[in-house]
Amino acid sequence: MPSPSKSNIYFFFETSIDLRNRTELKRFLQQLFRREQRELETLNYVFCSDRRLLQINRQYLSHDDLTDIITFELSPRGGPIVGEIYISTDRVRDNAKLLGVSLKEELHRVIFHGALHLCGYSDKTGEAKAKMRKLEDQNLLAYVPRKTVSS
Numbered sequence: 146m147p148s149p150s151k152s153n154i155y156f157f158f159e160t161s162i163d164l165r166n167r168t169e170l171k172r173f174l175q176q177l178f179r180r181e182q183r184e185l186e187t188l189n190y191v192f193c194s195d196r197r198l199l200q201i202n203r204q205y206l207s208h209d210d211l212t213d214i215i216t217f218e219l220s221p222r223g224g225p226i227v228g229e230i231y232i233s234t235d236r237v238r239d240n241a242k243l244l245g246v247s248l249k250e251e252l253h254r255v256i257f258h259g260a261l262h263l264c265g266y267s268d269k270t271g272e273a274k275a276k277m278r279k280l281e282d283q284n285l286l287a288y289v290p291r292k293t294v295s296s
Contacts, residue, residue, distance in 0.1 A: 159193040162234040181264040184225035195235040216262040230259035257284040
């Protein structure tokens with residue numbers, strides 16, 4: 146397990162998006178995995194375009210549609226979590242507008258969504274999707290109050 150001062154969560158930006166408080170977000174994600182009783186070895190978040198994510202979707206999942214996130218679990222069976230999460234910043238922006246929420250909220254929801262997938266949660270059925278949404282909401286509520294409030 147990595148030392149507390151060294152994170153095992155990394156953010157890569159192929160496209161630009163405002164992701165503030167990254168150190169705090171990494172700490173929160175590490176806590177999420179601990180709450181779920183899952184050991185995290187390494188997690189890479191890659192922020193990319195619709196075009197790039199569509200290419201990944203076609204190549205690896207044989208899907209020909211736009212999506213906001215694709216999560217790959219690369220862990221050896223029974224081992225600690227190793228994962229890569231690709232997030233389309235284009236989809237996140239469009240979905241935030243469509244849903245009437247802030248870009249920051251939608252971005253964090255998708256970030257937590259990917260982590261929850263790596264913890265074993267699915268969204269393939271209506272019931273599973275409702276459970277996933279509830280967990281996303283809980284994590285959003287738990288994370289938001291941690292933000293620095295300017296007076």
